[in-house]
Amino acid sequence: MSDLSGHTIDGKYHLVEIAGEGGMATVYRGVVRGAAGFQRAIAVKHIRPEFRALKNYIDMFIEEARVGSELAHPNIVQVHDFCAENGSYYLVMEWVDGIDLGGFIKTYRDSSRDVPWALAVAVGIGTLRGLGAAHDRVAPDGTPSPVIHRDVSPHNVLLGVNGVVKLSDFGLARARDRASSLTAPGTVKGKLSYLAPEVSFGKPNTVQSDLFGVGSILYETLSGERVFDGKTDVEIFKKIRACQIPPINTRRPDVPASLVAVLETALAADPANRYATADEFAHALGQIMKLAVGINANSALAAAVVDARARASAGTADHLSTTDHRTNPSTSVDVVFSKADLDVEPIPLTKRSSPSSPVDSGVMTEPAIKHPPKK
Template structure:
């Protein structure tokens, strides 16, 4: 197992914390990494430790430019650590918040680029296979701005497969009455307790795309209000957002279809639809445009890497991480899941006025 040095804390949540670390090797070799550690108060929580280990075991097999890679897993002094690639940037939620605070407009082309990159990451994860070539049928189930990393150089990566579902794992399904995922980012079928497939992730990406376009979440309010709005959601009741071209609005509504059968059947098709929209409207965009957006939103950005060389850090040596590292052989092409049944909408009771479907106009640059 690897030897690492913990340099500084980057973030802390309710159950885990993330540090900037570095791999140390011979002849002064150093490589930055992110190190996630379970908080000491949760080390004895078997359910949470299992979730943590499942995330690492699943993520270590995912190798794609739009998916945050897990590099190592182990324990040291009774604590569990997960070592991940370091992204020199912020999560999308922080970027959106900083842009609003500084009144930095998000252009349609930048918004589409970010959504398309996340869709590519989902398409890859959805198409992953095991060592025998059988599809894993991975469902992320927690696509939201805090789980999308945006680097200062414009890279976009989907992270945190902690509550992802894998069809062949055989672990216990979500308990009745317990919702997996953040309350503002759930699909109607999750709320209804119905079977969830990869089209649920497409709905969640639709929520993320809507939030970037509107400047606010589609579903807001108290938990009971959000649950009611999601349970009775009908995408046809949404009013078009000012300034959003009709073709883009149409593909957004398809991603947000209340009925899974009416959505894009696979994430790859969602990504291609965004690319076609950009091409048809002659909107050229690349990672450099996202880097420029990042710089405007964070003009005083100071990279944590500045401390990498000057701070020796606390050494940890991980041991005891015994899990498969080759579930998806390098070079294997992503396989699409079979398309769903033909689109078919059922009558749905629209949510009460003002409950979770308010559209907010924002400025755009092209």
């Protein structure tokens, strides 16, 4: 791999160091320099050399720039510029100082702690606000032109040290104003464990499949476990089709009953039984947040992100993420299924044993956020 740290792109974007690597791109932490000593932190995404000759990947990268430039929202990582130099493309984006949701979940799992449900709800609301802006996109002529993300997963949700949640990586997004799809026939776009059931049957991605993705990451934030996981891709694929998901309170009895119900709706096997819009889903979570009396969700999330970064830094820097794309390449590649794969029979998820405690009635018996004891 060629490290471009130290290079300056387009005369003003200085690449400082590699911040992360994805399946098709490398992201650099950089600075943009201007007059009178002005400078600002940026993230610069550069398509990897081995993909430069592949038109489909170049087209997806250009599409990411096009889509991102039209989505101005505080809960979406902003695209500032798109440059070409020496046969390579560079996507210049907002720098997010924080950690991705995947790393955040891992710090809790590694220390045998549960993410407080109020924080999980706050992450869900922020993600849905950004996703809703993409779904509500309007074309220049005023006609609705929604953008379907198609890759809602923990590594594409960034949590800032200021408590702001930002949805990132629209590299697989599809805007309705594009007549042709960039997806090859027989290819399912996205990370396998986060696919909606209908997509595994060959149906197109929709608003509802994106919302299933939000439900999936919210469930994972609370439980520390993926909704669909297995030893092989085929095993995961069968579980996705079966879509038998234990209620979250079998893993987290402290979760309010209303949140259990919201997740059951979001993760319904039939898209028609899910929320109609991101706004409707976010409103339902907002009602649940009212149960977290006396908690400032933004401040609490900011403090938790700072703590998670410190814990990750003390363990291994590999789980820190402050940029747009910090995904394990093995999980971000296209999932290609043959007809034989698509014909496999679904298998049920392994049933978790129910806790001995009674099902939560909605009355909080545990605080929404547990603070560590003072040393």
